[in-house]
Amino acid sequence: MKHTFLWAAMLLMIAGATNAQNQATTEANEGQFVRCIAFYNLENLFDTIHDEGKNDYEYLPDGGMKWTSYKYENKVKNMAYAVSQLGTDYDPRGAACIGVAEVENIGCLYDLCAEANSKYGRRLKPILKEGPDRRGVDVGFLYDTLLFKPSRVNGYELKAHYADGGVIKTRLQLCVSGYLLGEGRPEKIHIIVNHWPSRYGGELSSRPGRDTAAMLCKSICDSIYLKEPKAKIIIMGDLNDDPYNHSCKEVLKARKYREEVDPQGFFNTMWQILDKGTGSLAYNGSWNLFDQIIISEPLMNEKLEHGKWTYWKPQIFNKPFLTVQEGKDKGTPLRTTKGGVWQNGYGDHYPTMIYLIRKK
Secondary structure, eight states, X not given: OHHHHXXXXXHHHHHHHHXXXXXXXXXXXXXXXXXXXXXXXXXXXXXXXXXXTOOXXXXXXXXXXXXXXXXXXXXXXXXXXXXXXXXXXXXXXXXXXXXXXXEOOHHHHHHHHHHHHHHHOOOEEEEEOOOOOTTOOEEEEEEETTTEEEEEEEEEOOOOBOTTSOBOOOOOEEXXXXXXXSSSSOEEEXXXXXXXXOOTTXXXXXXXXXXXHHHHHHHHHHHHHHHOTTOOEEEEEEOSSXXXXXXXXXXXXXXXXXXXXXXXXXXXXXXXXXXXXXXXXXXXXXXXXXXXXXXXXXXXXXXXXXXXXXXXXXXXXXXXXXXXXXXXXXXXXXXXXXXXXXXXXXXXXOOEEEEEEEEO
């Protein structure tokens, strides 16, 4: 009798999980197609070989992190699994485009894509342009070859200085223009991947660097709008600021509510999530949402009956496998290393994403 009860309970749990999964994957599919666009800070995806001119010594086998091939291979495996799961709550094919940050070189992204493609059936290809960052990390871009076709790639260097006059050597802003494929006529979008200057030295003293980064990003968008007044632009990245900070709210003018967005303005898809107490990274017991996705007004206001892609909703991908399950860090991202100790985790940031929908 006891075993019968246990089997019945297990069957109910399985049925409940299956029903929940079916409901999630069909929520937007009744008359609509879904597409996921994501961003993920990969937290120091370094290989084990020194790159000439890069300050990667900490991530060498004899460096401070004792970064061996074993650790690197595990890091790639972990990140490949995480990347392969992005967007699958609503589209089993996964994310069409993924902006990434904190990558040493294109080789690391080739390794990541190879793992995701061979183990999890993804069809990802990488894009990366080397920038002048003092640590040697860059932003990059992954795309599903069946869901997105790049047509133009540009890297924009930030020209900024610290308060003492020193040059800020930071990541390029990577602008990938291309076409979302499948489910009707291909449609052009522009994705700008960012990793703005850090808060090193304090939020206030380091603010000018991020304000200047926001000016550069705004300038890139303005140049796109000059050629395409109805351009669909997605700004994403680790901005090292929250949505309400000066760089995002005042310089970029990314608004909190849809009704506040003017023509050719911007809507911050993450702001209201942060208001509810959810973030993408934790610091000193509080949450920040630095990993933002900001969209242009034409993408926000496209009508479904036109058969074009339009914004649906945002998501922070804070799944249990990415999260510490016990101890004082319980509920926060499971990192690769912490305090110099290898955790064999993923990263210190959760991925963020938005979903686009299109009428069938």
